[in-house]
Amino acid sequence: MSAKLEAIGIAKRYGDSVALEPTDLAVQAGEFLTLLGPSGSGKTTLLQMISGLVAPSAGRIEIAGRDVTHVEPGKRGIGMVFQSYALFPHMSVWDNVAYGLRMRRKSREEVRKAVDDALAMVRMSEYAKRFPKELSGGQQQRIALARCFAYRPSVILLDEPLGALDKKLREHMQSEIRGLHKELGATFVYVTHDQDEALTLSDRICLMNQARIEQVGTPADLYDRPATRFAAGFIGHSNLLEGAIDETRGAGGEPILLAAGGRIPLPVNTPVAPATRHTLLLRPEAPRLVEPQSGFVDGTIADIVFFGSDTRLQLSMNDGSALSVRCGRSLSPRIGDRVGLVWDPYRTTLLHA
Ligand SMILES: Nc1ncnc2c1ncn2[C@@H]1O[C@H](COP(=O)(O)OP(=O)(O)O)[C@@H](O)[C@H]1O
Ligand SMILES: [Mg+2]
Known part of the structure; x- marks a missing residue:
């Protein structure tokens, strides 16, 4: 009924x-x-x-x-x-x-x-x-x-x-x-x-x-x-990365967002104009930790928060912005470590202003 x-x-x-x-x-x-x-x-x-x-x-x-x-x-x-x-x-x-x-x-x-x-x-x-x-x-x-x-x-x-x-x-x-x-x-x-x-x-x-x-x-x-x-x-934890679209595209023709002190590739067909400002949503579980200077962005571990099933790293990025990243229990990060981040550009969402 x-x-x-x-x-x-x-x-x-x-x-x-x-x-x-x-x-x-x-x-x-x-x-x-x-x-x-x-x-x-x-x-x-x-x-x-x-x-x-x-x-x-x-x-x-x-x-x-x-x-x-x-x-x-x-x-x-x-x-x-x-x-x-x-x-x-x-x-x-x-x-x-x-x-x-x-x-x-x-x-x-x-x-x-x-x-x-x-x-x-x-x-x-x-x-x-x-x-x-x-x-x-x-x-x-x-x-x-x-x-x-x-x-x-x-x-x-x-x-x-x-x-x-x-x-x-x-x-x-x-x-x-x-x-x-x-x-x-x-x-x-x-x-x-x-x-x-x-x-x-x-x-x-x-x-x-x-x-x-x-x-x-x-x-x-x-x-x-x-x-x-x-x-x-409002829904879930989110990092909002703000910046402008670069004048030049990446090697694969993808638009690049200049944010968090790095060059961030967007999905190839993202409709954006150079020099326009945008906000990118990056969920904490999307990035993977890599060696510094080998990812899209670099940061320093400012804090480590234990959540039981996983660990949340608070990163201080090169441009001074903060970013929260989830990391598995197998890694053993320390405060002060320098890390790089990469992720699948298709796991991010470009938001309307
Ligand atoms: N009887 C009422 N008289 C005047 N304003 C009201 C009355 N009921 C609700 N409002 C106003 O309408 C808005 C929406 O309220 P409400 O529907 O109760 O919100 P929610 O349930 O999402 O908390 C609020 O700004 C509230 O102050
Ligand atoms: Mg109510």
Whole structure:
């Protein structure tokens, strides 16, 4: 049970301030789409207009091809989960999960089966008789999920549902939510400001910035081919190398970017004009260490940061800029060492200003 969801020219203003510029977004039936972006970028506003809790200033919302812009939240066939679990404190777990079903006037037998199934799905069946205050934060959030799943909505909206949990529990709940999405088969729209969470969970990510969509794509699209400086900086670790295109091309006809104190080859067909300034994204895992003066750029190891699975070198480049490079555990670099770097030019991305 899943439905396609579409926002068409949807926008929100509060007086003179713009919470969301006119925005188009289509979420496929059964897809897990994440709205990712910094605080204040308009994620909650967009989600709440989909839910019907906030009325748009312009545009419309369609669910399964039906215009629901003027349909009240309870009649849109959607479920919602928020950061604060909003469980009723005076009701048992079982009654909390049953509440929405009773409101929908389901028969006693239907309610019993739906509640039991939903509690089993979040593995909380043994806790049915407890009260919310007798549960941990993670358990309460599981009940909030069960309460939403119980009436089998075809679209589920989640606004930072794991925001209140500590890191370890959050990671555990992430894999549970991913599993529940598969099991339910519903369309999920998930809000977070945490890039790792978005990369882990999503079929696609809608990256938001300053009241508009910056880029929509798969996690790999956003990581490997960020469209803008903002996208490159927000997702993953990045080095941004700034410089001008050299007047002369390289031996293979490739354009050369003068940056980080070196001559950096770009893919041969990169459309650039000489003397124009550009920014190149170089992920820390792309370069390989070589002898000084035998790579594209040279630097001095200024710091070595241990990350468990690998080591991150902070390099001070010849032009004074800093560069972060991942290095395998087999090498044993020392602070003060001079190193050169080479990489596959096709693993870099030239960014728009
Ligand atoms: N009820 C409101 N009245 C006025 N401004 C609001 C209201 N709700 C949100 N905003 C503003 O809209 C912008 C987007 O907010 P929001 O959608 O909550 O961002 P996010 O969820 O990405 O943190 C922010 O600048 C916020 O201050
Ligand atoms: Mg928000």
